[in-house]
Amino acid sequence: MGQVIEINGKMSTLIPARDTTANQTLYAFHGYRMILATVLIVIGLTAGDALGLGQADPMLYQSVSGIYLCLVVFSMLCLVREIGSISNQIGGALVVDILTISLLVHASGGASSGLGILLLVSLSGGSLLLDRRNALAMAALSSIALLSEQLYTQLHTLESQVNYTYSGLLGVAFFAVTMLAQLAGTRLRVVEAVAVRQQSELSSLEQLNEHIIDRMESGVLAVDHDDQLLLGNSSAWQLLQCPVQQEGTSLARLSNKLNEELEIWRATSRSDPVIVEHGDKRLICRFQRIGDHKQSTVLIFLDDNYLVTQHAQQLKLASLGHLSATIAHEIRNPLGAISHAAQLLAESKDVVPNDRRLTEIITNHCQRLDEIVDRILSMSRDQTPAPQPLNLDAWLNMFCDQVSDAGDTALPRPSIKTESGLTAINFDPTHLYRILENLCSNANHHGTAYQRPLSVKVHAHQGADNQIVLDVIDTGVLIADEIAEKMFEPFFTTGTHGTGLGLYISRELCRTNGAELIYTNTGGNGNCFRIVARAA
Template identity: 40%
Template sequence: MDNTTSEQATVGRHPGEGETTFDRAEERTNLNLFLGYRVVVATVMVILFFAIKRGPLGTHGPELFGVVAVVYSVLALSALMWNLARPLHVDRQAILAVVIDIAAFTLMMQTSGGVASGLGILTGISLTLAATLLEARFALGLAALATLAVLVEELWSELHHAFPATRYVEAGFLGIAYFALVLLSVTLTARARRSEELVEQRETELVNLAQLSDYVIQQMQSGIVVIDREEQVQLLNEAAWSLLGMPTQMRHHPLRAVSPRLAEAHATWREDPERSVTALRALPEGRDLRVQFNRLGRGGSAGTLIILEDTSRLTQQAQQMKLASLGRLTAGIAHEVRNPLGAISHAAQLLGEAPELSDTDHRLVDIIQQNSARVNEIIENILRLSRQDLPHPKPLVLGPWLDTVVEALRGACGLSAEQLGYEVEPYNTTIHADPGQLQQILEILCDNAKRHFPGDAGDLRILILAGANQRSGGPFIELQDNGGGIPGDVADKLFEPFFTTRNEGTGLGLYIARQLCEANRARIEYHPLPQGAAFRLSFPNSRRRTLT
């Protein structure tokens, strides 16, 4: 089967028959246009015949022509009004309309001089319009009926000597023209419908791709910001929102309202496009960012793609690659070291129980036991890193959760209710996190505050604040203490592994806390206080997941 035949075979199939996706509403509109065209033709016929006194119309039967013109006008108008009021099946209405046109135009042609009157072209137009609504077999059948009507009209005229000469050749060519017009209309309609279906398919694919791209962008760890030539933000993913300090203004707001410092960096880049990469800090207490600007499009309408990278995360990724190999090595070593370490510790304990030891020997035994315990703690932390479990996040309402956890923290860290307090506002603030790992983070921070407190242990005060950030609405948990604070030259190294300011420390506590935070999609930051220190855990705002 060739292409033309294949196209013809698929024309006019309805969704209910499962052979096309052509829109029925559009078919109904095309039918109304066809019926409206018939009303216009009927009106013109009536005006030409009755108002302009016939002219070439009805020269061989004016009475019959007038009756046919009036009846045709009434039928054409009735069909249009009926279809607008109570739509019927498109195929049936189109076939009925064409049959009426064939009968009416054939009678008008017979009363106006036969084929030579030129009225046969009106039948051709009706066939062409109807072919856009019908299956090929129905359209070709109507073309055959119209051809037969023209030939019958010429035969009747010859039998009744209605005209001086009959025109069978012209009638035959007119019939061929009917078939040609129908075939052309069927073929073009088929191609148009196939093109429309292809466009709809492409539109669906584009929508799906847009949704996929949006999902991928939102899940990216790099911050993505897209602005137009007017510096209006068109897209802002969650990572960018977090890196820029969780601004309240987002899409369709000026870049300067979202992040003034980023807007200044963008203005500098526009003046010197060669400097496409720069560094900035979006907020005074925020993180250091690596910013890359890329032009989108050409000419004056070009927008800008801004990529934000947390420099600490880049450094951490490189560090994690080192630690991954180091972890595998140290985990194996740790298992091998624990056995002799246990033997040393046990031997020192037995040696310390000997009655004949001098005070100096007892002191040396204590040193052995203390350092054995320290080495064992280091080994435990290393093993904990190497076998860290995946988080199992679930919704946690901070108020009730802290009611239980704070009591456990007081017992684990040896703190009284006066020393460890908490406040939650609002009480029903909800986060998504692994409750066990989140409690472990708070235990590390409480233990860290207790170990580094410079004064009397009874004077230590720890306050846990939780709730929603007033500026961004994002949930947070902040642990504050009244200790001596952290020197500025040390603050940048707090979360590095094995960094400690105490001889007996392992330097892994805060590093583990940060690892657990990142596993739960939270961010931990240090903020100095006038007296003491604060560690804040910031969580994604579940009510503002979609930022584009």
């Protein structure tokens, strides 16, 4: 079993495993043993007599040295092939070293040969990877082996120069070295366990950050000081219309306009976002430097201007609708009382004809105010679009059939012209119906007010950058410039019966669907209200 220790307030068990540090230590230990076995054989063959190695039994010395080299080679093969656990390999190697060195000590004339000191190196190296119990057992086995060799020598050779004191001191050194190596090994394993845990936590945090960044709706690019892309999330590649990730490439190669804005930002350090045209998209770009150094990495945040505008428009409509609905409800209650009182007054027999005319004026204006309240309340309802692809050729014919056959509110049938091969439009059909109905109604009322022949034409054609253009063109009197500047404002009207909300609501509905409603003249007599929307 491994040693149980506390790391960062948590109990952990240190069990030798085949990690990088343990393998490196084990390779170093077996490398030392390989060198030792080779040196023992070479010295025994060349300078054994001079150094006193193998002097008592040369044959035993050479045999044990040769067998030891073979066992070390076998241990190295087991390490390379990962045969057995590290604890078993270390334990087996130490047992072999203890027996080998004990026999070599005996073959060299006993403890006075000095070979017993070699066990200190083996025990210190092995104790780094063994638990405390096994390490102390190896130290005890080493001491017993040397003392046994001394006892065997005394009993069989009857020598009087057997040095038990030296062997005993060497045994004490074995235990001391083992304990010191154990302390060092424990500390090493603690440090390694903490490092592994921190590495695992850092890896988890890195994966979490990557997951969060990749799931962000905003595009994120990281650019170094040489304008090379370091990383980007999936939203960025989608916004920049890249089929594959482009890390390692130049930002200018990906988007020259974006690279130009980055250079301007580096020179001016402005904080305001900028709009960059990229393909058929308009991107909102924000730059942020990581660190205070000018050579630091820069983060580029990208958002689709269409989506941001659409979201802001929905929030604007929701807040305005809520406020307007509150005001409208407050107006409707007294308005109902005024209208009811005017009706009762008109039905009275005591009312003179001149006063009856005043009651008619009150009733008419109450009806107009009621229409305004209805329009305001319609703004407070949920305006969230449900866009869908619409085939304009078929849909516009359906629209013209319905508006020209609507009973009391019927309008003259507009003429339709659609470009051949026109792409479908992506729009909420209910919203588009309300917008076109209001534009056609305004055109007819405007022409009728000037008592001149009027025709209304709806022209659908392909625009630039994958856009669809819907023109509602009339042959009425040209709208004055000062009126054109204000006619999209709420409650602005030039007539006595309008509410001033029609064009405002139409434009807001267009923006909610990611489209735009603008006014332009036809270059002669007539006006054109243009809807610019995205193709499906």
